[in-house]
Amino acid sequence: MGIDGGGTNSRATLCDEMGHVYALAKAGPVNQNSVSIQKVEAEFQLLMQNLRQQAPEHFQQVSYVFAGVAGTGKEEARLRVHEILEDLRPLNASIEVKHDGYNALYAGTLGEPGVVQISGTGSLTFGMNSQGNTARAGGWGYLIGDEGSGYALGRDALSAMAKEQDGWGEPTSLSDYILNQFEVKNPHDIIPHIYNQSHPRQHIANLSRYVMDAAINHDTVAQNIIQKAAHDLSEQIRAVVTKLFDKHQKVPVVLTGGVFTRADLFTPYINQTFDQYNINIDLIEPKLTPLGGAVIAAFRASDMQVNSGFVNQFIQTTRDGLE
Amino acid sequence: MGIDGGGTNSRATLCDEMGHVYALAKAGPVNQNSVSIQKVEAEFQLLMQNLRQQAPEHFQQVSYVFAGVAGTGKEEARLRVHEILEDLRPLNASIEVKHDGYNALYAGTLGEPGVVQISGTGSLTFGMNSQGNTARAGGWGYLIGDEGSGYALGRDALSAMAKEQDGWGEPTSLSDYILNQFEVKNPHDIIPHIYNQSHPRQHIANLSRYVMDAAINHDTVAQNIIQKAAHDLSEQIRAVVTKLFDKHQKVPVVLTGGVFTRADLFTPYINQTFDQYNINIDLIEPKLTPLGGAVIAAFRASDMQVNSGFVNQFIQTTRDGLE
Missing domain, CATH: 3.30.420.40 (ATPase, nucleotide binding domain)
Structure with missing residues (x-):
């Protein structure tokens, strides 16, 4: 699962290493510098519920959640998001929270430095x-x-x-x-x-x-x-x-x-x-949207390689979705 | 009479061509771009009442009022100040309203270009x-x-x-x-x-x-x-x-x-x-404060020359006042 959490709106997706997208959700801002932590929590809940409803089986199979979130330059802010996601995540999924610069970087380098x-x-x-x-x-x-x-x-x-x-x-x-x-x-x-x-x-x-x-x-x-x-x-x-x-x-x-x-x-x-x-x-x-960059980060963190056709497949299946 | 009307506060004085100051008053902002016209009117009333109380006889003898006022770059804004001053001025005084750049200029050039x-x-x-x-x-x-x-x-x-x-x-x-x-x-x-x-x-x-x-x-x-x-x-x-x-x-x-x-x-x-x-x-x-520049403008507009000792006298008598 990849999450791109911004100051204006947020997106999340369930996706496999071939670039097949099983669910795609959109919600409001989650930047703690501009909205309350209650609002941040509510928007993450919305994202997760939405993904779960769209693809309940795939949701439970998620092994890794990467959330690149604006306004989490500081450790405390990252920990707050981590705590929120702990309560919402698929049962067996590991969670990584970083700032949204990673999404933007990986959207271009596909996970490379x-x-x-x-x-x-x-x-x-x-x-x-x-x-x-x-x-x-x-x-x-x-x-x-x-x-x-x-x-x-x-x-x-x-x-x-x-x-x-x-x-x-x-x-x-x-x-x-x-x-x-x-x-x-x-x-x-x-x-x-x-x-x-x-x-x-x-x-x-x-x-x-x-x-x-x-x-x-x-x-x-x-x-x-x-x-x-x-x-x-x-x-x-x-x-x-x-x-x-x-x-x-x-x-x-x-x-x-x-x-x-x-x-x-x-x-x-x-x-x-x-x-x-x-x-x-x-x-x-x-090559990808920042949400695609977040998915790349999730695979990278779980030591999985994305398939060579990932980019085209991801673009094609998200184009018809919420993006 | 000279008036220096600013965006933070305003000053007014009664003064003769020798630089003798008979009254000195201070009030709030009169810039129409930042405060209401009711507020502007109230502050000008305050200035005038104050001058009149300090020197009732000299007040009635005033022949010329120059008001250099911030936020009066446009004709309409100048006319509004002019109307307000019409009701408040000494009986026989002519009124001239210009923007406050004149005060600042004449404070240095003493009325010259x-x-x-x-x-x-x-x-x-x-x-x-x-x-x-x-x-x-x-x-x-x-x-x-x-x-x-x-x-x-x-x-x-x-x-x-x-x-x-x-x-x-x-x-x-x-x-x-x-x-x-x-x-x-x-x-x-x-x-x-x-x-x-x-x-x-x-x-x-x-x-x-x-x-x-x-x-x-x-x-x-x-x-x-x-x-x-x-x-x-x-x-x-x-x-x-x-x-x-x-x-x-x-x-x-x-x-x-x-x-x-x-x-x-x-x-x-x-x-x-x-x-x-x-x-x-x-x-x-x-050489002078902007209020001194406004006084110079009043004399200039009434075709009166200020005395060679004006600057020193004005500085000396205002120093002990509100400035």
Whole structure:
């Protein structure tokens, strides 16, 4: 059984090493930093009940539960999830709880060591080497860090608009994109739209798509914003790679999250930076969803190999399900 | 009569052209962007009652009221304040309402044309030339702009700490300053302290003093943060100067706000930048408080010259009052 526990919603699945999916369940957020532990427990109950109802026999046969859960960077938080799952698990199943970076990493490396760069609204780098040592960078949130995230791209777009308006920035089509988005004519009229939001972080991150669109349409300011983000991403990845891997090892680096729906805008810069540092990386897109990564982790923890057809089979059977 | 109406508190004074102060009053916030118009009206009533009680005869003799009020960038907002003051003013007094940038400018130029750079928690540049034309830059708030503000300095300090911790930033004493401030041992423990604040903007801006302390103590990272802020300030000032003044005019530039309590850290960079652009500016510290600037504006609007001893007299008589 694999569980991908997030801050917005959670997913769980029962699956065999061929990639046959017997049950697939979805529930709400289980991040202890944002919801109560009662809520976390209720959502895990929902996931388990749902899986059990869909496939009662397979549920009882589960030998290993891997739960990759957001907000469990600290031991205490992991133990709380572990206790909750003890009461809910299939009778003979072992349980492993780790943070959700493992799901994202294994979704790309299929259980092998490597580094994952997550760039959605926020940004985080996580890596694991063959000795099982781990390291991270980022994850500081939008007021401190989140370099190379959707938020950083959106914030830089707003700043570029403000500088153009004030007369000390280069002209940029980003201003028009943003004015259209908020349906206003004057850049200053953006101000209440941004500050009166209860979640300005998300609204600013949503502007990142305009940076990508404008960059593709040869807007120099947007291209510079992309290049700066790619530089910050490279530095974060490099920090984790050098902590965990030897100089001449080839390191798989998984790029995941909303920003990398346009990975092609970033990868040339990132590759160029690592060439300069003479570090050998292999940028890859994830083959599976994070839930698939959690299943891989479960098999890995129970010393089982997944079948060579696993990825295709898993994708095919989950595509028709809840994903 | 001069009124300095702010977002946190407001002040008003009755004063003659020699700088003799007959009454001095203090009240709460009158910025319509943050408090209700009923509250604004109540605070202006408080100011006026207070002045009238302190000096009933002088109050009736007032010929001109200048109110420089925050949050009155738009005509509608200015008219609302004007209507409120119509009902409260001394019988024969004319009223002029403008935004509070005029107070800050005149506090330095004593009524002459020039530019003022305000860098407190946020940042704003405002200028006026001899034809009375005005221009501004900045004032976009912490999520869009505020370059060169206390907020920007504090944010860059947090970012420097995060990068050092993650292994992609230079070592910096800023981390120790920040850890001490929040009384924690691990940089990651800062995160809840920042995000659980109801006013994170102010708390981040408060960290700016550590950037200044560290820069004075030869911390390279802090010095780079100061230099970047000085660059951004220079560009904002330049944008306003070039909109309003001829190439070879010498332009007084007033530096005011909390960031410039250490103006000496910024002025060398700013002067250097303007030398490069071959623009002639004269950086000055304000001689008066913003309330003094409002009084200057009142005399200016009523075509009266202030006495050569005005500044010293005003400072001396307000020092013993509410300021």
